[in-house]
Amino acid sequence: MIDAREWSRSDTIALLRVPTAEDDKYSRGVVALRTGSSAYPGAAVLGVEAAWRTGAGFVRFVGEGRAADAVIARRPETVAALDVGSTRVDAWVIGSGTNPVHRPWEEERALREILAGTAPVIVDAGALDLARTASAPLVVTPHAGEFARLRAGLDLDPDGTGDRADDAAEVAAALGATVLLKGATSIVAAPDGDVVAVSAAPGWLATAGAGDVLAGMLGALAAGNREARPADTAAAAAWLHGYAAARAAGATGGRTGHPIVALDVAESIPAAIEDLLS
Numbered sequence: 378m379i380d381a382r383e384w385s386r387s388d389t390i391a392l393l394r395v396p397t398a399e400d401d402k403y404s405r406g407v408v409a410l411r412t413g414s415s416a417y418p419g420a421a422v423l424g425v426e427a428a429w430r431t432g433a434g435f436v437r438f439v440g441e442g443r444a445a446d447a448v449i450a451r452r453p454e455t456v457a458a459l460d461v462g463s464t465r466v467d468a469w470v471i472g473s474g475t476n477p478v479h480r481p482w483e484e485e486r487a488l489r490e491i492l493a494g495t496a497p498v499i500v501d502a503g504a505l506d507l508a509r510t511a512s513a514p515l516v517v518t519p520h521a522g523e524f525a526r527l528r529a530g531l532d533l534d535p536d537g538t539g540d541r542a543d544d545a546a547e548v549a550a551a552l553g554a555t556v557l558l559k560g561a562t563s564i565v566a567a568p569d570g571d572v573v574a575v576s577a578a579p580g581w582l583a584t585a586g587a588g589d590v591l592a593g594m595l596g597a598l599a600a601g602n603r604e605a606r607p608a609d610t611a612a613a614a615a616w617l618h619g620y621a622a623a624r625a626a627g628a629t630g631g632r633t634g635h636p637i638v639a640l641d642v643a644e645s646i647p648a649a650i651e652d653l654l655s
């Protein structure tokens with residue numbers, strides 16, 4: 378049984394970058410999201426909002442129709458187009474708000490190209506089935522239901538051993554990728570066998586769209602920390618996500634707090650970062 382180390386507030390602070398006079402919008406990190414769909418346009422909005430609020434210098438959205446319109450209506454700072462061409466991308470986010478059962482072949486081809494690239498890719502929800510085909514550095518972000526499906530796709534017992542750290546480490550080794558297994562306590566397993574547990578979040582965070590917010594945050598942290606280990610970036614994103622949720626819910630300092638929605642978490646990220654840096 379793996380003994381997962383608990384990820385801390387100070388571990389998270391070490392991954393937060395304060396921009397300097399030498400920075401520009403590109404050096405702060407360019408995130409591209411290929412997320413959302415006509416069925417789930419909101420997931421695209423949540424991820425884009427979270428990426429901006431986590432401090433990305435440039436957020437691109439790849440898509441069209443309802444999702445692209447909703448993204449631009451909420452965040453006109455975003456550059457939306459049908460592809461990124463040869464422009465710089467420091468990290469990709471794919472899969473949130475998509476369903477592999479309804480994936481057109483052009484979409485699948487584009488996702489496979491991203492997964493064959495060199496920039497790190499955050500693989501969420503409806504793109505998880507493609508993770509095993511990737512050569513790019515990956516962080517996969519399944520919830521418990523998606524994790525069981527991911528294991529089945531790797532010919533592993535979907536139920537695992539019941540020990541989440543062991544089970545996540547097994548998937549990380551099988552994929553050669555970092556696994557962020559979400560839950561009340563999230564587990565981050567690196568392909569080298571290192572496992573940490575992240576438990577900064579209040580129960581109020583169990584709300585639809587919270588995972589879409591996390592994917593956008595992780596994209597921004599990965600884009601801004603290109604030298605960091607993907608597992609450290611993933612753990613820092615999960616901790617900051619939990620802390621931003623606690624702040625949004627008024628559940629810090631031992632207080633019980635109140636209900637929140639996913640967009641509240643994204644909006645609370647800047648103040649959460651300010652707290653950590655002061």
Ligand SMILES: NC(=O)C1=CN([C@@H]2O[C@H](COP(=O)(O)OP(=O)(O)OC[C@H]3O[C@@H](n4cnc5c(N)ncnc54)[C@H](OP(=O)(O)O)[C@@H]3O)[C@@H](O)[C@H]2O)[C@@H](O)CC1
Pocket residue numbers: 416417418419420421472473474475476502503520521522523585586587588589
């Ligand atoms: N506003 C938007 O646009 C939003 C868009 N979204 C997008 O929707 C898409 C579908 O994502 P999804 O997670 O809702 O459904 P799916 O992956 O099909 O699995 C659901 C089944 O898995 C099981 N299950 C077991 N454990 C579980 C757990 N811990 N957490 C959750 N489920 C768990 C459980 O089975 P049960 O336990 O009920 O038998 C459940 O019935 C995806 O693209 C996502 O990005 C959402 O983010 C919402 C906001």
Ligand SMILES: Nc1ncnc2c1ncn2[C@@H]1O[C@H](COP(=O)(O)OP(=O)(O)O)[C@@H](O)[C@H]1O
Pocket residue numbers: 519520559560561562563578579580581582583584585586587588589590591618
């Ligand atoms: N009981 C809980 N306490 C704290 N955080 C939780 C709890 N349940 C889920 N979470 C967190 O909420 C988020 C839910 O993500 P996910 O299931 O992907 O939702 P969605 O697909 O609707 O965006 C994850 O970050 C997870 O760690």
